[in-house]
Amino acid sequence: MxxxxxxxxxxxxxxxxxxxxxxxxxxxxxxxxxxxxxxxxxxxxxxxxxxxxxxxxxxxSYPLAGFPSIFPSASTDSNATSNEYPLEKILNDAAMEDRTVILTTLNEAWAAPNSVIDLFLQSFRIGDRTSRLLNHLVIIALDQKAFARCQVIHAHCFSLVSEETDFHKEAYFMTPSYLMMMWRRIDFLRSVLEMGYNFVFTDADIMWFRDPFPRFHLDADFQIACDHFTGRFDDVENRPNGGFNFVKSNNRSIEFYKFWYSSRETYPGYHDQDVLNFIKVHPFITDIGLKMRFLDTANFGGLCEPSRDFNQVCTMHANCCFGMNSKLHDLGIMLQDWKHYLSLPPSLKKLSVLSWRVPQNCSLDSLRHHGSPEKSAQD
Structure with a gap:
């Protein structure tokens, strides 16, 4: 050996x-x-x-979706739940040439897959001249899960999350969480105006079927959709709905939003929409010279008062509705009705023979049965 x-x-x-x-x-x-x-x-x-x-x-350098076992910490990356850029940059990237942005708010309850936010974005994609408007939409996330989902499905996302304002659950109408959420929204919108941006604010349970900008009033500082429209654009007897409005940034609108927000102390326990109904006739509005206009439900309808003509409708709101499941059901029916309208030949479209098949689950009977409507982050 x-x-x-x-x-x-x-x-x-x-x-x-x-x-x-x-x-x-x-x-x-x-x-x-x-x-x-x-x-x-x-x-x-x-x-x-x-x-x-x-x-x-x-x-x-490469997406991590295909490597969950190799990089298990990727899903808890802090960048997934915090803003990469300041609000000013996000707004600037999304703004139109005249510094107008479209804003909506989102919480976890409406951010889940196949939930409200997906129907909302789908309406833009199939609407008449609305898909390009997605380039100008900024989604304001009210909790971390909503922000993480936004980053997956949309280009412009901003996280408005803090320990005091984490609204991840569905907020029921007139609960303390609901009131805090609504007033937080008003204060945030005031800050957007102070940064010099005009905005269209839209709830995520509003379907965008047609470009609304040609239907806005050119001379208005503040214009808002209605649960009921009396037939006159300047009639203070209209019942406004805070879920959809177009506001121009100027000294008048900024002072108005400050007044609106401060009025929560004058009317404690009321939400922003009720307070707006109180202050819309206040002498302060006249003193600052604010031009307020109310939008016709023929163009900006909802389940409270549906738009009557598919050839005129711009948006439809799932208002006057109790419960998430009911809202999702009727929003789905709205999208089906719109797709059916789009499939018609021009000659039949002009006849305006179609009518909405909603409300169904969101019927007014259900509201009376439950006593008051249930609302969440966007209502």
């Missing part, structure tokens, strides 16, 4: 050399062996570092 070479060499040296030289040779061989071990360790370490750098580069 042949022994390893190094042991033969050592034994041969021991036979041929004096004792001192043998000791010197053994020390030299030991040093050489130590150097070889250290060099090999460094080589392995260098390779591991380079491997780590490679995977780090790979991780930052």
């Amino acid at each position: 042949t022994t390893p070479f190094r042991f033969d060499a050592a034994d041969s040296a021991a036979d041929m050399l004096p004792e001192a030289k043998v000791l010197h040779l053994r020390r030299t061989l030991a040093a050489a062996l130590f150097f070889a071990v250290v060099s090999l360790s460094c080589l392995i370490l260098f390779r591991d570092v380079n491997s780590y750098r490679f995977f780090s580069t790979f991780r930052s």
Whole structure:
């Protein structure tokens, strides 16, 4: 049996050399062996570092969806629940040439897949000249899960989340959480005006079927949709709905929003829409010269008062509705009705023979049965 070479060499040296030289040779061989071990360790370490750098580069350069087991921390990345850019940049990126943006708010209850937000975005995609407006839509997330979902489905998202204002659950009408949410929204919109941006605010349970901008009043500072429209654009007896409005940024509108927000203390326990009904006739509105207009339900309808003509409708709101499931059902019917209208030849469209098949589950009978409508972050 042949022994390893190094042991033969050592034994041969021991036979041929004096004792001192043998000791010197053994020390030299030991040093050489130590150097070889250290060099090999460094080589392995260098390779591991380079491997780590490679995977780090790979991780930052490619989507992680296909590698959940390799990078389990990706789903908890802090960037998924915090703003990458300040509000000013997000608004600027989304703004039209005249500094107008479209804003909606979203919480977890409406952000789930196949929920309200998906129907909302679908209406833009199938509407008449509305798909391009998605470029100008900013979704304001009221909780972390809503923000994370927004980042998956839309380009412009802003997180309005804090420990005091995390509205992830469906907020029931007139509960403290609901009131806080509505007033938080008014204060946020005031800040957008102060930054010099005009905005269309829209609840996410409003279907956008046609470009609304040609239907807006050119001379108005503040114009708002209605649950009931009396037939006159300047009639304060109209019943406004805060879920849809177009506001121009100027000193008048800014002062109006400040007054509106401060009036929550004058009328404690009321939500923003009720307070608007109180203050719309206040002398302060005349003093600041605010031009307020009310939008016709023929163009901006809802389940309270549906738009009567498919050729004129711009938006339809799932207002006067109790419960998430009822809202989703009737919104789905709205989209089906609109698709049917789009499929008609021009000659039949002009006849205006179609009518909405809603409300169904959102019937006024259901409201009377439950006592008062249930509303969430967007109502």
